[in-house]
Amino acid sequence: MNNEMHLKFRAISRNESFARVTVSAFVAQLDPTMDELTEIKTAVSEAVTNAIIHGYENKGEGYVYISAWLDGDTVELEIRDEGIGISNIEEAKQPLFTTKPELERSGMGFTIMENFVDEMTIESDPNHGTVVRLKKKLSNAKAVFN
Amino acid sequence: MNNEMHLKFRAISRNESFARVTVSAFVAQLDPTMDELTEIKTAVSEAVTNAIIHGYENKGEGYVYISAWLDGDTVELEIRDEGIGISNIEEAKQPLFTTKPELERSGMGFTIMENFVDEMTIESDPNHGTVVRLKKKLSNAKAVFN
């Protein structure tokens, strides 16, 4: 089973739920378990929230881009923004590190992503944006035909 | 409430279901009735199926593009392919007209779309592809902020 999708949507928080459902519906083609799907949704949600509130500083402008590929039993995801970028990625990945404590951010976004998928890589170019790549192998994946 | 999304996915029939869920998740932001949502999903499904089996002749190659805009209580949708196109649009729109009777197509796709939305327009360029535009005003739409 090989498949591919690309999504672009406005960077507003109301689209977080939309992004979760879209990714779930795509990954559901591999018939994951409920917890695998929850893990993927949660990771994507963290990345999308980051793009909106950090990348675009919650200004309601700009777009978030999600790409997803299914390859055998593996899901690859890319969540991208064209926002302010991250100057120090190692620091940003530290548990509890946040640049927006006033928004009651927990600083746990990257930690959650890292724990819920098999591979996470972050690429960022200050002033040009950020790409988060996530990869997860599903335990028991098979193509579902419905 | 204004919103916008753009989706690109492989022209394989397993993505029909994915496209339906994605569009319904986007339109759900206007809190439609379940029936309105079913009508929109069904119309989109017909257009996507047409792109895959007619536009790309079911070869499993190429991409389908969906764009959606929410503007007040109105949904606008565009379903596009880069396939073989339609040479005679008026004829194609006739109920029961089909060029693929061998696939047990009913020839009712465009009739269904036309009935389930307020406006349908088709633009097509033989050898370059087809765009179907659908517009529907929701009865009871209100922005849902969550």
Next chain:
Amino acid sequence: IGEIQRFIRDDGTIKVSRSLKEVGNKIRRAKDDLAKELGRAPTIYEVSDYLEIPVDEILLAQEAVMAPTSIHEIVYE
């Protein structure tokens, strides 16, 4: 995180496809009940509130019980 994972793992290995079909049946009944109660078609958020199931899940479940086009897919894939 371990705790979040453990919490999520509670309903463990249930396949999404099966779980959604069950929700799909609940939605069908809720739609009928609410239509009687309200005297009009319920909206998706009304169904979600009534069942206390998130809209996300309602959308996916609706799809899981929607069969019509799948015949085509089974035949031609």
